[in-house]
Amino acid sequence: MLEEELLAGAARGDAAAVRDALAAGADIEARDGQRRTALLLAAAADHVEVAKVLVAAGADPDARDFRRDTPWLVTGVTGSVAMLRALLPAGPDLTLRNRYGGVSLIPACERGHVDYVREVLTTGIYVDHVNDLGWTGLLEAVILGDGSGPYQEIVRLLLAAGAEVDLADHDGVTPLAHATAKGQSEVAALLRAAGASAGEV
Incomplete structure (x- = not known):
């Protein structure tokens, strides 16, 4: 009781x-x-x-x-x-994984939680953790995001935290290639400014 x-x-x-x-x-x-x-x-x-x-x-x-x-x-x-x-x-x-193999940073990137991403990056959580889908927080922000302001800011935060800009998914597709394919021109510009290469589409 x-x-x-x-x-x-x-x-x-x-x-x-x-x-x-x-x-x-x-x-x-x-x-x-x-x-x-x-x-x-x-x-x-x-x-x-x-x-x-x-x-x-x-x-x-x-x-x-x-x-x-x-x-x-x-x-x-x-x-x-x-x-x-x-x-x-x-x-x-901070290394525990959810049922998709992701750390807490990854769903936050997917859902556009800018303030959370900013805060959790200060904990030392691994910014380039790859989940079972083969996606990092950066890839999730691009693939599952819509390229709007919150996702642009998340991309900025991840890059500033040292995210590997060309870390591709399981199919060899880079964040920039995904952003370009989805028409996310602002996100693509941020990635290019950080030195991203085109990768496969």
């Missing part, structure tokens, strides 16, 4: 209920039916205050659910800078 109260409190963002459940002896790593911990539920719903309570109590930022998500990995999907900052004191493993 205590564990149910802990998980329910975390899911609804009730920091007081979470504190009470922990004080009463609830297992901080208790799981729901999908193997989500209280911290993962809080991270997924962006309940930052709840996450701070759980982190202070020693919650694991790397606890995986049935989909291989962790509290830390979820932040790349939500794009929450506040949650990223709340979880950092817990010492998350």
Whole structure:
């Protein structure tokens, strides 16, 4: 029952209920039916205050659910800078991969989360990590982005962080080739300015 109260409190963002459940002896790593911990539920719903309570109590930022998500990995999907900052004191493993083989940087690049990308790059996360699709954050920003302002800024941030501008996908297609094929002229210009070669299309 205590564990149910802990998980329910975390899911609804009730920091007081979470504190009470922990004080009463609830297992901080208790799981729901999908193997989500209280911290993962809080991270997924962006309940930052709840996450701070759980982190202070020693919650694991790397606890995986049935989909291989962790509290830390979820932040790349939500794009929450506040949650990223709340979880950092817990010492998350920045090399852990999601079910697609990606680190948290990659979904953030895909979804256009500019502020998150800017912040997570300051953690030392590997900018050229390649996921199971053969894509880096840079490739995801180009292939799955639309070339609009947020994606242009993400490309700038990745390049400034030392991303390999010509690191191609599994088919040998470079970011510049993808940008050109998709008509993303501004992104293509950024890549050329960084020394990109045309690559295959």
